[in-house]
Amino acid sequence: MALVRNTKYTEAVISYMDLVRHATNTDIEKYLRRAYPTITATTVHRITARLVEQGRLRMAPAYLDGSMRFDANTSDHDHFMCNTCGDLRDVSIRDEVIPLLKKGIEGCSVNGSLVISGTCKKCNDERTSIMNITVYSTQTCPYCQMVKKWFDDRDIKYTEHLVDKNPVAAQYMVTLSGQRGVPFTTIEMEDGIVEKVLGFDQPTLERLTQQGAKS
Ligand SMILES: [Zn+2]
Ligand SMILES: [Zn+2]
Numbered sequence: 468m469a470l471v472r473n474t475k476y477t478e479a480v481i482s483y484m485d486l487v488r489h490a491t492n493t494d495i496e497k498y499l500r501r502a503y504p505t506i507t508a509t510t511v512h513r514i515t516a517r518l519v520e521q522g523r524l525r526m527a528p529a530y531l532d533g534s535m536r537f538d539a540n541t542s543d544h545d546h547f548m549c550n551t552c553g554d555l556r557d558v559s560i561r562d563e564v565i566p567l568l569k570k571g572i573e574g575c576s577v578n579g580s581l582v583i584s585g586t587c588k589k590c591n592d593e594r595t596s597i598m599n600i601t602v603y604s605t606q607t608c609p610y611c612q613m614v615k616k617w618f619d620d621r622d623i624k625y626t627e628h629l630v631d632k633n634p635v636a637a638q639y640m641v642t643l644s645g646q647r648g649v650p651f652t653t654i655e656m657e658d659g660i661v662e663k664v665l666g667f668d669q670p671t672l673e674r675l676t677q678q679g680a681k682s
Contacts, residue, residue, distance in 0.1 A: 476506060480514045481523065484539040489527045489555040491534040527555055528582045545580050549587035558583070592657070597676065599655040600625035603640040606632070610667040611650040617672060625652075 479499050484490060490498075496511045515537050518524040527538035528546055531553040540557055545564075547556045565577050600618065602625050604611030618625050628636035630649060637647075644651045644663060652664040654675050662675050 551590040596657045603651040613667045614650040
């Protein structure tokens with residue numbers, strides 16, 4: 468009975484690893500819990516250790532916090548690792564890099580796998596997803612001061628247009644917003660979407676800037 472259940476869990480670990488390629492015991496446990504609520508960390512540890520022994524999994528570069536990580540790809544390969552999210556990607560650079568490496572450390576033999584680190588595309592995109600913020604304001608309006616202070620406090624850069632001093636900007640704001648009230652803020656995202664915020668609407672500003680920082 469125990470053997471049967473174990474096989475089922477082992478199959479589940481293999482299927483999961485085939486899907487995600489790289490995972491820690493915690494990742495595996497968390498995922499398998501959805502289908503098998505009774506699976507324990509110890510069981511997952513035992514299964515991954517045995518699969519490594521059997522050569523069905525190999526060790527991948529550790530996760531950012533130092534946790535062991537497993538690799539479904541058991542052939543010799545190298546990795547790109549994101550320093551921000553810890554994501555691993557298989558890369559093949561050894562044919563070009565190892566000859567250069569051998570020149571640099573003459574007499575030593577190279578047999579480990581290479582890990583190149585950096586920031587993955589997803590993490591890069593997250594940081595640049597807000598392109599431009601423009602605040603249309605007047606010199607006298609207290610809510611305009613509040614919007615600008617809100618951005619200043621968060622170190623978020625914006626361009627300001629004083630619509631009481633600049634009739635062209637005033638007209639442009641009316642075109643964009645269909646009204647004359649200030650403050651009026653536009654938040655331009657990298658994907659081309661322009662979000663519009665009328666007044667000092669703190670929840671909306673919060674949501675849009677967080678979205679811009681995360682998604
Ligand atoms: Zn990343
Ligand atoms: Zn790998």
